[in-house]
Amino acid sequence: MEGTGLDTDKEQFAGEPAAFRESHGSAGAAVVGPAGVSNTAMSFFSFIGTWGLRVLGNFGAIAVFFSLAFVNIFRRKQLREITNHIYYIGAKSSLIVMLVALFTGMVLGLQLFYTLVKFGSVGALGSAISLSLVRELGPVLTAIMVTARAGSGMTAEIGILRNSEQIDALYTMGIDPVRYLISPRIAASIISFPLLTAFFDLVGIIGGYLTGVVLLGTNAGTYFYRVQSSLGMLDIRGGFIKSLVFGAIVSCICCFQGYFCHMRTDGFGAKSVGLATVSAVVLSCVMILITDYVVTSFLM
Amino acid sequence: METPLIEFRNVTKRFGEKTVLDNINLSIYKNQVTTIIGKSGTGKSVLLKHIIGLLKPDEGTILFQGKPVNEMKKSEWEAHRDRIAYLFQNNALFDSMTVMDNVAFPLRQTTGLSGAEIEKRAMKRIEDLELVEAVRKFPSELSGGMQKRVALARALVTDPEIVLFDEPTTGQDPIRKNMILSMVIHYRRKFGFTAIMISHDIPDVFFISDRIVILWEGSVGFEGVYEDALRSKVPMIDEFLRSLDGFQDELTGLLSREAFKMHYAAMLGSTTTEANFSAALFSVRLYLLHEALGPQAAVEALRALGEYINKHFNHIGMFSARQSRDEILTIFPHKNIDEVRQLVADFSQELEGGAIDHIKDIATAGADADTCFDIYIRAGITEISPEDTIDQIIDNARAKQEIIVTHRCDFGGIEQ
Numbered sequence: 035m036e037g038t039g040l041d042t043d044k045e046q047f048a049g050e051p052a053a054f055r056e057s058h059g060s061a062g063a064a065v066v067g068p069a070g071v072s073n074t075a076m077s078f079f080s081f082i083g084t085w086g087l088r089v090l091g092n093f094g095a096i097a098v099f100f101s102l103a104f105v106n107i108f109r110r111k112q113l114r115e116i117t118n119h120i121y122y123i124g125a126k127s128s129l130i131v132m133l134v135a136l137f138t139g140m141v142l143g144l145q146l147f148y149t150l151v152k153f154g155s156v157g158a159l160g161s162a163i164s165l166s167l168v169r170e171l172g173p174v175l176t177a178i179m180v181t182a183r184a185g186s187g188m189t190a191e192i193g194i195l196r197n198s199e200q201i202d203a204l205y206t207m208g209i210d211p212v213r214y215l216i217s218p219r220i221a222a223s224i225i226s227f228p229l230l231t232a233f234f235d236l237v238g239i240i241g242g243y244l245t246g247v248v249l250l251g252t253n254a255g256t257y258f259y260r261v262q263s264s265l266g267m268l269d270i271r272g273g274f275i276k277s278l279v280f281g282a283i284v285s286c287i288c289c290f291q292g293y294f295c296h297m298r299t300d301g302f303g304a305k306s307v308g309l310a311t312v313s314a315v316v317l318s319c320v321m322i323l324i325t326d327y328v329v330t331s332f333l334m
Numbered sequence: 335m336e337t338p339l340i341e342f343r344n345v346t347k348r349f350g351e352k353t354v355l356d357n358i359n360l361s362i363y364k365n366q367v368t369t370i371i372g373k374s375g376t377g378k379s380v381l382l383k384h385i386i387g388l389l390k391p392d393e394g395t396i397l398f399q400g401k402p403v404n405e406m407k408k409s410e411w412e413a414h415r416d417r418i419a420y421l422f423q424n425n426a427l428f429d430s431m432t433v434m435d436n437v438a439f440p441l442r443q444t445t446g447l448s449g450a451e452i453e454k455r456a457m458k459r460i461e462d463l464e465l466v467e468a469v470r471k472f473p474s475e476l477s478g479g480m481q482k483r484v485a486l487a488r489a490l491v492t493d494p495e496i497v498l499f500d501e502p503t504t505g506q507d508p509i510r511k512n513m514i515l516s517m518v519i520h521y522r523r524k525f526g527f528t529a530i531m532i533s534h535d536i537p538d539v540f541f542i543s544d545r546i547v548i549l550w551e552g553s554v555g556f557e558g559v560y561e562d563a564l565r566s567k568v569p570m571i572d573e574f575l576r577s578l579d580g581f582q583d584e585l586t587g588l589l590s591r592e593a594f595k596m597h598y599a600a601m602l603g604s605t606t607t608e609a610n611f612s613a614a615l616f617s618v619r620l621y622l623l624h625e626a627l628g629p630q631a632a633v634e635a636l637r638a639l640g641e642y643i644n645k646h647f648n649h650i651g652m653f654s655a656r657q658s659r660d661e662i663l664t665i666f667p668h669k670n671i672d673e674v675r676q677l678v679a680d681f682s683q684e685l686e687g688g689a690i691d692h693i694k695d696i697a698t699a700g701a702d703a704d705t706c707f708d709i710y711i712r713a714g715i716t717e718i719s720p721e722d723t724i725d726q727i728i729d730n731a732r733a734k735q736e737i738i739v740t741h742r743c744d745f746g747g748i749e750q
Contacts, residue, residue: 203420203422207492
């Protein structure tokens, strides 16, 4: 692109969420204070106002981005792409998720065994492990692991597509980039996250069995009886609802960061892809924990 | 008056403090090749991106067939956009897809054609651009020139009505540069598309362009036919055009048109009015050869003709240059028309004795063994009077053209 720099790219999302443009436009607005108000105070309020507007604008943009992508999931010719991404996000993440699940379950088995022994309640080991895994640890740790493995990959891939004008190329061919690039990833995440969470829960319970029963000698029948009797559909459903929400949030944040990496003000080119990837992972993890609290408070 | 297909009205585009397009007024007409030239950073790519909607003007309006884009409904604009293909300056190939997938991709995504039909159409374009050996390779495994051709194949695979070429020949060797331009003109003739092209490949780009637009400091410095640009003698534009035109035509090795003019002026200035001058205009029907054998063979044939003219005439004091895509004008100082006839007769013997076979070999190298075609090389000889312009000499010689060498297909064939 000739002599235009990043600002040119800033416009290269014709048909994309207007809220994003507006949020970035407002971010740099100068604030001129009325006479008599100190500069420090004005700067403070200006900063707060600008920051607030920017955060609000970004949330609005992400909401619009997600809505557009979600609607496009149900368009023609999406099945193949969605299947491909389920393979990448789901199937290829399953090993790492199960490994983490195994050791999480084993650590839980150890920790809870020695805690419960003090209260003479070792028989409740199965309940404690299964409930903590199915309600909280399963969805949260699965989401964090998939963010690290697949989410970062999504951001980097989409960011590179943006910087090398491949997204613009899609637009010029009459192919909606959001439909082609974003919708299948979001759909695949929404499908894969609950499945991976189910794997995590199952393998985690087996991990707890290995330490609690095989290693430390808790009765196997008691362990599985407690698992079966304490877990209700409500717990399982709650865990799956969380994983669905996390799937939508993680994929949306990761795709959004990659898709608009050219609009970053803190780095250009390859650096902007790196920064977008870092932001995507950090923001996803934070949002997973915040959302976990919010969803839990609704489910309890 | 014809309504322009695309019209820029007072379009201004700024990036921060920098005004890249400054109150641009520009018209692009249907079925024409419009070439945009200008120094780096004058907003040529920005202009193209406005046409496809990747950028929007800060001020002013862009009209499609008289209707302002900003007043169009989304569906209406999308219908317009679907008629346009864009060849990016940096190719913008999908680097995780093979060449075949890249070329077939627009058809797979935007049409309901069967897989076999899509593959057939994509393969046709791949063959046209001599990419068959790269069909299963990824873009990163290809040279820059091949990547450009893949991008060109992808742009043309949907048979668009308007094609925007952002430096389509950058990084290509002279043969392929001409081949690509030849394809542009060939497809335009065949499918009737409108081409808007950024290119600095002199002289070919001017041979194939109906109109040129010179962007200067963010404004339109000139808009019209190339000859008018040369005649306008606006100092900045004149200097720029001269800077583009080198001393030599890189395809044929003959003089550039500018150098030819200088030689011609110098020849007239250094001789008396009684001196004899003659000229011969050689030509090969490039477009028919292209039809029969494809773009590369046609360009190779033209280059071979240029090389033979160079070898045969230039060492004895003649000078030659291409005056159109497939016409080469040779000036014979101090030779009367009879002497020139004898020289051309000798030349035609040399051509028949080897050159025409060489041209034929090149032309048939990429064709089937049983492909039948003829090559006719024509020459027109005329005398020159000192007040004749080059255009007049060409017209006179063209009127006297006759076939001097023939390669005939043994079992028929079409005349080239």
